[in-house]
Amino acid sequence: MGAINRRQAFLLGGGFVALTVLPMAANAEPSNDAGEMIKKFTGGKEAAKGKITLDLPEIAENGNTVPLALTVESPMTAENYVKEVLFVADGNPNAGVATLMFTPMSGKAEASIRIRLAQTQNVIAVAKMSDGSLFTERKTVKVTIGGCGG
Amino acid sequence: MADKPRIKLPKEARKGEIIQIKTLVSHLMESGQRKDAQGKPIPRKIINKFTCEFNDKPVFSCVLEPAISANPYIQFDAKVDEEGTFKFAWTDDDGSVVMAEEKIALKA
Numbered sequence: 346m347g348a349i350n351r352r353q354a355f356l357l358g359g360g361f362v363a364l365t366v367l368p369m370a371a372n373a374e375p376s377n378d379a380g381e382m383i384k385k386f387t388g389g390k391e392a393a394k395g396k397i398t399l400d401l402p403e404i405a406e407n408g409n410t411v412p413l414a415l416t417v418e419s420p421m422t423a424e425n426y427v428k429e430v431l432f433v434a435d436g437n438p439n440a441g442v443a444t445l446m447f448t449p450m451s452g453k454a455e456a457s458i459r460i461r462l463a464q465t466q467n468v469i470a471v472a473k474m475s476d477g478s479l480f481t482e483r484k485t486v487k488v489t490i491g492g493c494g495g
Numbered sequence: 496m497a498d499k500p501r502i503k504l505p506k507e508a509r510k511g512e513i514i515q516i517k518t519l520v521s522h523l524m525e526s527g528q529r530k531d532a533q534g535k536p537i538p539r540k541i542i543n544k545f546t547c548e549f550n551d552k553p554v555f556s557c558v559l560e561p562a563i564s565a566n567p568y569i570q571f572d573a574k575v576d577e578e579g580t581f582k583f584a585w586t587d588d589d590g591s592v593v594m595a596e597e598k599i600a601l602k603a
């Protein structure tokens with residue numbers, strides 16, 4: 346009797362562990378193709394932290410229009426400038442948000458857009474410099490009302 | 496489709512000055528995720544590309560996805576070394592293009 350009880354208790358415990366661990370794992374992994382999009386953009390190379398400043402609200406009440414401002418540190422000369430910046434959102438139905446393309450004539454690597462976020466998630470930016478080096482930054486935005494379905 | 500886009504930039508700039516350009520175009524940016532009253536998905540229809548050229552040289556452009564809000568607002572900078580014309584173009588999923596031009600002069 347005692348052994349069965351222990352076994353039952355063990356199974357029950359295992360069930361609880363699975364229940365609690367699985368949703369956490371699902372949260373940690375991007376629910377869309379954000380990872381693949383970044384890989385395609387970087388060519389599989391590792392992007393370093395830094396150079397990018399993302400200005401996003403910590404809490405977005407309305408996911409339909411979330412202001413996003415980007416600044417990348419760069420002299421923006423013909424020899425050294427920011428070429429492209431990829432934005433992905435890892436909790437939207439589609440990961441892609443936008444790809445911005447700068448030139449030395451941009452003067453500054455700064456831009457603002459407004460984006461849709463379906464739920465609380467990370468917005469990730471990856472910048473590609475003219476010399477091929479890569480930088481990345483991410484920010485979590487809590488979304489009160491989602492901005493996709495309907 | 497879209498109404499006349501709204502563009503804000505200074506009328507003149509000093510040589511070498513970096514100016515800020517703000518653009519807004521009216522567009523529903525239908526994401527393709529929404530469903531109509533009958534439960535059928537509404538097909539995607541968005542502005543998928545924006546470009547800005549100065550005297551026919553590229554300044555800034557972007558590829559947009561359905562995760563861009565309705566009435567897309569795009570703000571960026573441009574370095575002005577000479578007087579000339581900024582050309583803006585928004586490309587719709589249906590292939591139509593909304594174009595606009597703005598002139599800028601050099602400050603004496």
